[in-house]
Amino acid sequence: MTKNVTSKELMGGDDDLPLYAPQKKIYPQRVSGTFRRIKWGLMALCLGVYYLLPLLRWNRGLGAPDQAVLIDLPNERFYFFFIELWPQEVYYFTGLLILAAFTLFLMNALGGRTWCGYLCPQTVWTDLFYAVERWTEGDRRARIKADAGPLTAARLARRALKQAIWLIIAWWTGGAWVLYFSDAPTLVKDLATFQAPAIAYIWIGILTASTYLLAGHAREQVCLYMCPWPRIQAALTDEWALNVTYKYDRGEPRCSVKKGRAQRALGETAGDCVDCNQCVAVCPTGIDIRNGAQLGCIQCGLCIDACDNVMKRIGRPMRLIGYDNDINVQRRTSGKAEVFRPVRSRTVVYAALIAMVCAVMLHALLTRSLLDLNVLHDRNPVAVKLSAGAIRNGYTLRFLNKRGFDRVIAVDVDGPANAQIHIVGVDSVTPDRPMIVLARDATTELRVLVTASFDETMEKTQPVKFRITDIGLGEVASATDHFVTP
Amino acid sequence: MSQHNDTDHISGRSTTGHEWDGIEELNTPLPRWWVLTFYATIIWAFGYWVVYPAWPLVSGYTAGVLHYTNRAAVTANLAQLETMRGEKMKALGTASLAEIENDPALLALARARGKTVFGDNCAPCHGSGAAGAKGYPNLNDDDWLWGGTLEQIMQTIQFGARSGHARAHEGQMLAFGKDGVLKSDEIVTVANYVRSLSGLSTRKGYDAAKGEKIFADNCVACHGDGGKGNQELGAANLTDKIWLYGSDEATLIETISNGRAGVMPAWEGRLDPSTIKAMAVYVHSLGGGK
Numbered sequence: 001m002t003k004n005v006t007s008k009e010l011m012g013g014d015d016d017l018p019l020y021a022p023q024k025k026i027y028p029q030r031v032s033g034t035f036r037r038i039k040w041g042l043m044a045l046c047l048g049v050y051y052l053l054p055l056l057r058w059n060r061g062l063g064a065p066d067q068a069v070l071i072d073l074p075n076e077r078f079y080f081f082f083i084e085l086w087p088q089e090v091y092y093f094t095g096l097l098i099l100a101a102f103t104l105f106l107m108n109a110l111g112g113r114t115w116c117g118y119l120c121p122q123t124v125w126t127d128l129f130y131a132v133e134r135w136t137e138g139d140r141r142a143r144i145k146a147d148a149g150p151l152t153a154a155r156l157a158r159r160a161l162k163q164a165i166w167l168i169i170a171w172w173t174g175g176a177w178v179l180y181f182s183d184a185p186t187l188v189k190d191l192a193t194f195q196a197p198a199i200a201y202i203w204i205g206i207l208t209a210s211t212y213l214l215a216g217h218a219r220e221q222v223c224l225y226m227c228p229w230p231r232i233q234a235a236l237t238d239e240w241a242l243n244v245t246y247k248y249d250r251g252e253p254r255c256s257v258k259k260g261r262a263q264r265a266l267g268e269t270a271g272d273c274v275d276c277n278q279c280v281a282v283c284p285t286g287i288d289i290r291n292g293a294q295l296g297c298i299q300c301g302l303c304i305d306a307c308d309n310v311m312k313r314i315g316r317p318m319r320l321i322g323y324d325n326d327i328n329v330q331r332r333t334s335g336k337a338e339v340f341r342p343v344r345s346r347t348v349v350y351a352a353l354i355a356m357v358c359a360v361m362l363h364a365l366l367t368r369s370l371l372d373l374n375v376l377h378d379r380n381p382v383a384v385k386l387s388a389g390a391i392r393n394g395y396t397l398r399f400l401n402k403r404g405f406d407r408v409i410a411v412d413v414d415g416p417a418n419a420q421i422h423i424v425g426v427d428s429v430t431p432d433r434p435m436i437v438l439a440r441d442a443t444t445e446l447r448v449l450v451t452a453s454f455d456e457t458m459e460k461t462q463p464v465k466f467r468i469t470d471i472g473l474g475e476v477a478s479a480t481d482h483f484v485t486p
Numbered sequence: 487m488s489q490h491n492d493t494d495h496i497s498g499r500s501t502t503g504h505e506w507d508g509i510e511e512l513n514t515p516l517p518r519w520w521v522l523t524f525y526a527t528i529i530w531a532f533g534y535w536v537v538y539p540a541w542p543l544v545s546g547y548t549a550g551v552l553h554y555t556n557r558a559a560v561t562a563n564l565a566q567l568e569t570m571r572g573e574k575m576k577a578l579g580t581a582s583l584a585e586i587e588n589d590p591a592l593l594a595l596a597r598a599r600g601k602t603v604f605g606d607n608c609a610p611c612h613g614s615g616a617a618g619a620k621g622y623p624n625l626n627d628d629d630w631l632w633g634g635t636l637e638q639i640m641q642t643i644q645f646g647a648r649s650g651h652a653r654a655h656e657g658q659m660l661a662f663g664k665d666g667v668l669k670s671d672e673i674v675t676v677a678n679y680v681r682s683l684s685g686l687s688t689r690k691g692y693d694a695a696k697g698e699k700i701f702a703d704n705c706v707a708c709h710g711d712g713g714k715g716n717q718e719l720g721a722a723n724l725t726d727k728i729w730l731y732g733s734d735e736a737t738l739i740e741t742i743s744n745g746r747a748g749v750m751p752a753w754e755g756r757l758d759p760s761t762i763k764a765m766a767v768y769v770h771s772l773g774g775g776k
């Protein structure tokens with residue numbers, strides 16, 4: 001690989017050479033096989049989830065939205081099936097992000113850029129757009145011929161059809177996006193009758209444009225130039241990770257089918273690769289995997305299918321290209337058996353971390369309180385002396401009722417001796433235990449005054465604890481602050 | 487700068503001829519899309535000259551075809567805000583004080599409105615938290631010169647005290663020393679007596695009986711029997727623990743000698759009725775309201 005490169009070559013040498021390589025058009029060929037089937041399946045799953053999820057209903061009772069997955073920005077709520085999250089609980093998303101990161105690490109340690117090849121939205125939509133392209137403009141050969149030849153009306157029509165279908169898919173992608181943010185059936189109706197808020201149309205526009213441009217036109221350019229993941233994953237991978245590999249120990253030297261047969265008949269070794277270039281023709285990033293592991297390879301496995309089809313035809317063993325690791329190439333050359341080691345310290349650690357984060361999140365989710373209390377001490381003035389000599393402190397109490405129904409709660413205070421509590425705007429029947437009604441699924445903010453008799457021996461500050469009790473359910477929440485004397 | 491040398495001998499690319507410390511600058515033109523974007527911004531700027539105010543003239547400026555001004559935009563926004571608030575503020579205007587107190591939504595609105603208006607108008611004297619200062623009552627406590635019910639608070643805000651308004655609270659602490667009504671030793675004695683009313687220590691050897699007599703002769707008319715005060719006249723309750731001007735002997739002597747007549751301005755006419763109402767509710771809810 002190492003070859004002395006002069007700086008002149010590095011810099012492009014010639015004045016007229018630009019510093020970047022212009023995009024070379026790629027014409028990926030249709031292919032069938034195991035990995036193509038896996039990819040079709042995953043594509044159906046991912047797109048199905050994305051397009052249909054917002055339409056799924058979920059009964060949450062009266063007054064609550066009955067959409068299974070809903071990001072309700074105006075009301076600051078996030079609904080995910082039986083889970084309802086409040087803004088201060090967005091740390092669950094942090095958990096999800098951590099989980100996603102570890103899952104990526106694990107996938108990377110097991111199978112290289114599995115994410116890139118099978119699950120990345122860029123891959124999924126590009127794959128879909130390629131399918132449309134093949135359907136309208138024909139397979140690789142037909143497209144190359146069409147691009148080389150003159151632009152006939154028939155060709156123009158096919159192209160127009162392709163662009164139209166692309167735009168429809170892109171538009172529907174944007175449309176599905178906004179459905180996550182509002183009641184889907186209502187929004188669909190509003191969108192159709194031009195009653196929907198402008199922001200919905202704007203987002204549909206943005207998503208339509210980005211889907212159309214990225215999946216239709218930028219395609220592999222995104223993977224090669226825009227995406228940081230290929231650079232990062234190089235640091236995550238190790239010699240045990242399975243990568244799409246051309247087994248050059250088996251393939252080289254390349255020779256024709258006939259020559260190979262003759263050679264083998266004589267008992268001599270011959271490479272299995274017939275240099276048919278099928279693996280290159282099907283590659284969505286247009287690279288030649290036979291040049292070894294490279295940045296452009298998104299590990300989609302399509303070249304495996306392509307080569308397997310060739311091997312089947314010429315009657316040689318399959319998987320000349322396959323998921324393999326560096327170590328095995330060397331071991332095979334020196335006559336040793338192949339080794340695969342999916343269970344190793346790295347993968348065990350990732351799996352353990354994933355399990356741990358899952359457990360922590362599940363625990364947090366199951367034990368989260370549906371009644372909560374925050375307290376904020378008055379800053380100005382911090383304490384007030386009353387005419388009879390008692391001291392009063394003011395607080396702002398914020399009550400959170402995360403349940404879907406109104407509830408009656410009692411407010412107690414543990415503080416200085418004979419501390420009395422009064423809630424502004426609430427006439428309590430029981431003077432030292434005011435009761436209030438908390439509206440369902442809402443926060444209520446009230447001003448609370450705590451008065452205690454004062455003598456010189458009192459501490460300058462002492463703890464005060466507010467406790468709220470749901471009279472019906474018995475749920476309790478509390479918050480502490482300080483009682484300050486002047 | 488070295489003499490102009492067309493090509494860089496290492497990369498073989500042409501240079502601009504600029505050289506610093508042996509480092510030459512390659513001639514790498516900007517990408518075309520970048521240059522086009524740059525031209526587009528220039529054209530965009532011409533659009534601004536035409537559409538928006540742009541050039542200062544000797545007296546004035548070019549107004550632009552939109553005749554846009556920031557001030558007009560702000561005024562329009564404020565007007566919009568007012569119409570937006572209109573409905574709610576109207577509800578505040580028509581509801582009685584008691585109705586506001588008993589309607590959580592109206593109460594919250596009045597408190598919020600009252601708080602901002604208080605900050606703008608009242609905070610200079612009473613402090614941003616209404617904790618007051620010497621001579622300016624603390625509105626958080628339960629001691630009220632002119633009464634602490636919602637109606638009384640509203641009246642005080644509306645008409646003020648000694649404000650010159652026809653319906654303002656009147657009544658003041660007389661200057662017993664300056665006007666020659668009491669002699670200095672009498673003032674000292676009665677000051678100590680007043681301190682004793684609220685349980686404060688008194689000067690050694692002061693004559694309590696004499697103090698009581700002076701108080702009965704001069705002060706009871708306003709401050710009432712036993713010094714319990716009189717809200718009709720704004721006469722302070724001298725038996726409680728709260729002192730507007732201070733409770734030490736020197737301050738009391740000064741108060742008795744020179745009198746006090748603090749002014750609370752009348753807000754009627756300066757603030758609209760529903761705003762005054764909101765402010766009364768806010769002050770009442772600070773905790774001292776009766």
Ligand code: SF4
Pocket residue numbers: 244279282283284285286287288289296297298299300301302303304
């Ligand atoms: S080299 Fe093979 S696995 Fe890699 S991107 Fe191309 S077709 Fe996919």
Ligand code: SF4
Pocket residue numbers: 246251272273274275276277278279280290306307308310320321
């Ligand atoms: S598809 Fe297989 S046989 Fe054909 S060129 Fe590629 S590696 Fe060789």
